[in-house]
Amino acid sequence: MTTPTAPEPLLGRPERLVALADGVYAIAITLLAIDIKLPDGLDSAEFHRQLHDLLPQVGAYALSFLVLAAFWRDHHRLFLGVRQVDGLVIRLTLFGLGVAALLPFPTSLIAEYGSEPSAVAIYSAAVAVLGSIQFTLLLVVWKRPWLRVAPLPDREAHAYLADLGATVVAFAATAPLSFLIGSRVVWGWLVLLPVKFAIGRWSGRVSRSDV
Template sequence: MWKSTPAGGPERVVALADGVFAIAITLLVLDFSVPSGLDSAAYHAELRDLAPNLGAYVLSLLVLGVFWRDHRRIFGYVEQVDGQVITLSLLGLGVAALLPFPTKLLAEYGNEPVSVAVYAAAIAALGASHLALLAVLATRPWLRGGAAPEEGFLLFGLDIAATVVVFALSVPLALAVGPAAMWSWLVLVPVQGLLGRSATRARRDVLTRRARG
């Protein structure tokens, strides 16, 4: 285990994360534009050309929103940070800040297998950083003051791990079968639905035990 030396509260890391996610979301829309002076036919053609950008924007907005929510939740249990927590947070934020680039690749060259693979790899890397951060905190209760997710670290971690696995597996799949590999991302919908219901039951059981105790 790495040596863990508490280095203050998590407030600055959380503030930095909020800023990085906000900037990354803003960068997603900077390339949206329609030239002036177009006639009706050209205007509608430009709008049709923006459709892939809008689709990629919505996808990345959802992804960044989910990871921002998870980052906030993880740090809701943190009372002290150490060097490893800071390092893993910075790695994840670095990937989050990079996400507008693979989003643009997906929007403009979505028919290229490499674009899909690069996008999937970025999402898997972002999820892996959060999963590593959660694993470090799970094994270092002194950084949390004993606080933990009501459903437990295992179920919380499985929710993040599902995203990592699905997107990581879609990297070689994209290179093998092409952009159709993006359909594999839909596997996350039922998987995370099941994990969400399991987490809800676990939280309910915890609340019931507390009420009885």
């Protein structure tokens, strides 16, 4: 059986790329919370009113924290078995980090203008693009076994792709739907909870069957 040849030159080990991703995700998560604060010198009534007004910002922060944390976790899982990277892996990773670093902006939009369909559409599109990049990166690593210590098992790759695909579909569908049914479409994101739970259960059964 012939050994597949790399279509691009190998550019070294992935440690520096993973370290860069760690830094970008850490900064992006920090920026999510930087504007959550109260003015000084408030009386009791104003304090409670301002605190109530902060709830959308806190909710937007919590949502984006979970989104970024999930993508960071998946990025780490993806690179666990990678021993070499090539130009395509680097380009996709940098593109994804650029979108991740931008996420605090659409987060601020849904925090301040959550009732505006455009704000929901921009946020949804940003998450869908980030998920699509990660999905593509996984495909590349799966289909280029020479990048890994050992080839990624097909069943494991299918589980990862299903998980990422569910995120991409849910957020991509929200963007146009927000103009049709308004900002309440964001409640549709909750469908990801049972879907990801089911994918996780299926993935666990697949892993046990391969042992």
